[in-house]
Amino acid sequence: MDGTVLIADDDRTIRTVLTQALSRAGCKVHATGSLATLKRWVAEGRGDLVISDVVMPDGNGLEALPEIARMRPGLPVIVISAQNTIMTAIQAAEAEAFDYLPKPFDLPDLMKRAHEGLRRKRMLRKVGPAEERTEDEGAEAGLPLVGRSPAMQALYRLVARVMNTSLPVLITGESGTGKSLIARAVHDFSDRAGAPFVVADAERLASPDAARGLLEEAGQGTLVLDEVSDLDPGAQARLTRLLDRIGPDSARIIATAQRDLSAELGRDAGFREDLYFRLSAVHIPVPPLRERLEDIADLAEHFLERGAGEGLARRALSEGAVQALRAHPWPGNIRALENTMRRLMVTGTDPQIRRAEVEAVLGGAPAGDVPGLGGLSGPGGPGDDLSASVARYLRRHFDLHGEVLPPPGLYERILHQVEKPLLEIALDAAGGNQARTAELLGINRNTLRKKLTLHEIEVTRRRKLM
Numbered sequence: 001m002d003g004t005v006l007i008a009d010d011d012r013t014i015r016t017v018l019t020q021a022l023s024r025a026g027c028k029v030h031a032t033g034s035l036a037t038l039k040r041w042v043a044e045g046r047g048d049l050v051i052s053d054v055v056m057p058d059g060n061g062l063e064a065l066p067e068i069a070r071m072r073p074g075l076p077v078i079v080i081s082a083q084n085t086i087m088t089a090i091q092a093a094e095a096e097a098f099d100y101l102p103k104p105f106d107l108p109d110l111m112k113r114a115h116e117g118l119r120r121k122r123m124l125r126k127v128g129p130a131e132e133r134t135e136d137e138g139a140e141a142g143l144p145l146v147g148r149s150p151a152m153q154a155l156y157r158l159v160a161r162v163m164n165t166s167l168p169v170l171i172t173g174e175s176g177t178g179k180s181l182i183a184r185a186v187h188d189f190s191d192r193a194g195a196p197f198v199v200a201d202a203e204r205l206a207s208p209d210a211a212r213g214l215l216e217e218a219g220q221g222t223l224v225l226d227e228v229s230d231l232d233p234g235a236q237a238r239l240t241r242l243l244d245r246i247g248p249d250s251a252r253i254i255a256t257a258q259r260d261l262s263a264e265l266g267r268d269a270g271f272r273e274d275l276y277f278r279l280s281a282v283h284i285p286v287p288p289l290r291e292r293l294e295d296i297a298d299l300a301e302h303f304l305e306r307g308a309g310e311g312l313a314r315r316a317l318s319e320g321a322v323q324a325l326r327a328h329p330w331p332g333n334i335r336a337l338e339n340t341m342r343r344l345m346v347t348g349t350d351p352q353i354r355r356a357e358v359e360a361v362l363g364g365a366p367a368g369d370v371p372g373l374g375g376l377s378g379p380g381g382p383g384d385d386l387s388a389s390v391a392r393y394l395r396r397h398f399d400l401h402g403e404v405l406p407p408p409g410l411y412e413r414i415l416h417q418v419e420k421p422l423l424e425i426a427l428d429a430a431g432g433n434q435a436r437t438a439e440l441l442g443i444n445r446n447t448l449r450k451k452l453t454l455h456e457i458e459v460t461r462r463r464k465l466m
Helices: 012-024 035-043 061-071 086-094 107-120 138-142 150-162 179-188 210-218 233-244 273-279 293-309 319-327 333-347 355-361 386-400 410-429 434-441 445-454
Strands: 004-008 028-032 049-053 077-081 099-102 169-172 197-200 222-225 252-257 282-285
Touching: 004 012, 004 035, 012 028, 012 107, 028 035, 035 049, 035 061, 049 061, 049 107, 061 077, 061 086, 077 086, 077 107, 086 099, 086 150, 099 107, 099 150, 150 179, 150 282, 169 179, 179 197, 179 222, 179 252, 197 210, 210 222, 210 233, 233 273, 293 319, 293 333, 319 355, 333 355, 386 410, 410 434, 410 445, 434 445
Parallel strands: 004 028, 004 049, 049 077, 077 099, 169 252, 169 282, 197 222, 222 252
Antiparallel strands: none
């Protein structure tokens, strides 16, 4: 890999890491913590590729992209940002960024993209000036489309690429994952934003003339067919015929579905294959929350901040609380997480939300909607041993998930539920004496301290009467 790379980031560690990696790859590197210096270098004709942060002490990297493009048309810019929202990805695409990566980024991945940028030496297709739309406009004002997980970053990029096309879009995902929000984002950030946005469910599409009327209502905007998997065969046939008559000046079609429609094609009373292919020119699968555990903390903070803006008590999550949230399977997905955070803001008084409080709100079972191990006697009575109680608990846990396996990390979640009461009862039996507790458990005191901190167990010394 050869060429000159300009790096702009106010984090010295990131500048050092990128400089060393790119230099070892054969590039010449100029690094700065100032956006003004970066623009001066670009104006002087330096650099074959730019890697720039968004938030800089003297400006915004995204807002500088149009100026860089005017000074050096075709100079590729890779944007890196800790603001991991769909808005950042869309603004990066609108401002002609060559590529966009969230922080923290994977260094080999960035190196691969830098190599591609140097090889191609050209910008992505222009889709509109970034300064025409602010963060307060359109769908972003209320969107919890937040996350740094690879799945969500891929989703953001796909939305940014397809929003200004006329291709039909099929958005699939479980209830509560945000399908309607993504449909709204595709509309609000596209060149159809000023046109109507019409949503129609199966009930509105039931009558013979409904689809035609809805299409006329949408004009040159967007018509969302909500949960098309619920359409009966007659409605599917009418919709198929209508889509065949859609012209280039008609509304864009976006469909949503909770199920994987491709698995139902060709079945009796299933989904029409010809309709499926008319709706799914672009498929946007939305991952369930249990498959993007790394996003839970960001989403929870988003909801806490939103609640505080609405006048609820401002609260913050402890590390233990975050772990409890990540251990939950979230069958209701983002919608359930939002409801949980609002409940925590309403019912709690401590400025910090702790693990025990989260577990109580989630029903005492961070691994799922099942009762906790409790006294471990269970329905079989106090005569059961621990192994039988755990086995009974796990069978109920797997049964509640049906044919779907529980989210990864089951081993640690089960150990956590057994370990916490063990530590609490042993500590109580030893009168709060950590040395005696460690001896009782057969572990060293450092290990005990770490576990007490992890489980947020407060230690109070007292005389224990046995």
